[in-house]
Amino acid sequence: MGTLTSALRDASxxxxxxxxxxxxxxxxxxxxxxLDSTAIIKDTGWFNHSAMPDLVLSWPxxxxxxxxxxxxxxxxxxxxHDIERxxxxxxxxxxxxxxxxxxxxxxxxxxxxxxxxxxxxxVADAASFDTLTAPRxxxxxxxxxxxxxxxxxxxxxGLLTEDRADTITSPTPEVLxxxxxxxxxxxxxxxxxVAEIVAAATMKEGILSQIGPSAPFGPSEARDLLPWxxxxxxxNQSDEFWQAIADRTDLEVLESIADDLAGIDLTRIxxxxxxxxxxxxxxxxxxxxxxxxxxTNDGWFMEGSTLTRALGAVALRLASSGRRRTVQERxxxxxxxxxxxxxxxxxxxxxxxxxxxxxxxxxxxGAEESADVKGDVDAIHASVEDQYYVGELEVAYGSREEDRRxxxxxxxxxxxxxxxxxxxxxxxxxxxxxxxxxxxELEELADRSxxxxxxx
Numbered sequence: 001m002g003t004l005t006s007a008l009r010d011a012s013x014x015x016x017x018x019x020x021x022x023x024x025x026x027x028x029x030x031x032x033x034x035l036d037s038t039a040i041i042k043d044t045g046w047f048n049h050s051a052m053p054d055l056v057l058s059w060p061x062x063x064x065x066x067x068x069x070x071x072x073x074x075x076x077x078x079x080x081h082d083i084e085r086x087x088x089x090x091x092x093x094x095x096x097x098x099x100x101x102x103x104x105x106x107x108x109x110x111x112x113x114x115x116x117x118x119x120x121x122x123v124a125d126a127a128s129f130d131t132l133t134a135p136r137x138x139x140x141x142x143x144x145x146x147x148x149x150x151x152x153x154x155x156x157x158g159l160l161t162e163d164r165a166d167t168i169t170s171p172t173p174e175v176l177x178x179x180x181x182x183x184x185x186x187x188x189x190x191x192x193x194v195a196e197i198v199a200a201a202t203m204k205e206g207i208l209s210q211i212g213p214s215a216p217f218g219p220s221e222a223r224d225l226l227p228w229x230x231x232x233x234x235x236n237q238s239d240e241f242w243q244a245i246a247d248r249t250d251l252e253v254l255e256s257i258a259d260d261l262a263g264i265d266l267t268r269i270x271x272x273x274x275x276x277x278x279x280x281x282x283x284x285x286x287x288x289x290x291x292x293x294x295x296t297n298d299g300w301f302m303e304g305s306t307l308t309r310a311l312g313a314v315a316l317r318l319a320s321s322g323r324r325r326t327v328q329e330r331x332x333x334x335x336x337x338x339x340x341x342x343x344x345x346x347x348x349x350x351x352x353x354x355x356x357x358x359x360x361x362x363x364x365x366g367a368e369e370s371a372d373v374k375g376d377v378d379a380i381h382a383s384v385e386d387q388y389y390v391g392e393l394e395v396a397y398g399s400r401e402e403d404r405r406x407x408x409x410x411x412x413x414x415x416x417x418x419x420x421x422x423x424x425x426x427x428x429x430x431x432x433x434x435x436x437x438x439x440x441e442l443e444e445l446a447d448r449s450x451x452x453x454x455x456x
Contacts, residue, residue: 155187
């Protein structure tokens with residue numbers, strides 16, 4: 001891909017003004033997307049207007065917008081007094097030409113006159129963009145540089161020159177301190193958190209104390225860190241380190257960055273969150289062949305935006321909501337008999353309610369309190385002559401106060417979290433109850449079976 005500088009140079013050679021504007025904006029939009037793929041870019045239809053922005057940037061799940069003004073040079077910015085006039089809107093001003101040192105000093109002086117850094121626009125040029133988006137030498141370069149550059153457009157302030165951009169691409173602890181004036185406080189804290197985890201990842205064992213409290217990853221930190229951490233470039237293989245990473249990760253964030261996690265084995269995370277994550281829906285279905293080379297067919301990975309555990313011909317899928325197509329109810333008929341389901345239910349799992357479906361009528365058995373109704377269903381089943389099938393059931397784990405209830409729809413092979421059931425609870429129902437014809441052996445559930453009296 002060509003650089004922004006070369007694309008703007010090509011645009012300047014266009015004899016037609018409309019073609020020049022179109023190519024200039026296209027080059028800027030491409031460079032912004034390369035720097036921050038999450039940015040949503042709106043073309044305002046204006047160009048080089050004194051008061052109307054050329055572009056407007058926004059980001060998913062963020063309320064703020066940021067206006068972008070394209071200018072010919074630092075000299076043009078100074079002549080139009082852009083920094084002083086536009087400071088209240090805190091825009092991004094991008095100069096096509098870098099200019100000389102004297103012109104950049106004039107820009108920096110104007111920024112200082114505006115006041116504290118958080119009220120300053122971000123002033124950059126094409127050369128600084130090219131430096132930030134230049135290919136890294138290593139195939140899996142440290143995510144720290146990406147973390148810094150991804151915060152610049154939403155949160156950057158002050159003057160970004162080519163030299164400063166070059167420093168950002170290989171940040172050191174000393175450079176990180178200087179970034180505090182360039183980034184908004186929340187963005188700076190995010191970059192520092194990434195830096196601390198990268199430092200811990202390069203240790204042989206243990207975890208650095210400065211990582212501190214278990215603050216959850218946002219989408220930005222997760223996108224910067226998880227592909228690198230799980231891609232095999234990490235020195236630290238200690239359980240303490242990986243538990244700290246898992247504690248900072250949640251299912252909704254994984255779903256939001258699913259495209260960035262394509263082909264990456266997530267098992268190291270998933271094995272450590274069985275008793276913490278609380279998915280809302282899950283399903284047992286067929287495994288779908290993929291062209292992507294997943295690290296292991298028996299591990300956890302993102303299939304589209306659904307967390308999936310492939311097991312040969314079948315797959316378990318979990319989602320943070322019921323909106324995923326792969327975990328929606330379809331009203332399929334169940335052929336599961338009570339005898340088959342009864343054998344699949346552990347004696348330590350409480351059966352709260354069940355619906356038996358026959359040809360002419362349905363029978364619902366439930367309890368007002370937390371009593372187990374297995375015995376009641378046994379008695380009813382023995383007293384009726386018609387063949388009844390289990391349509392759905394509700395089971396409970398742990399104490400009543402924990403409210404770990406799971407509903408299973410047997411025909412659709414769907415499970416629904418009715419309270420605060422854990423990922424382990426959901427998998428237990430899928431692998432043993434929904435898969436009643438032959439329980440699925442899961443490494444994740446081995447400890448639960450061995451120590452069930454401690455868990456339930």
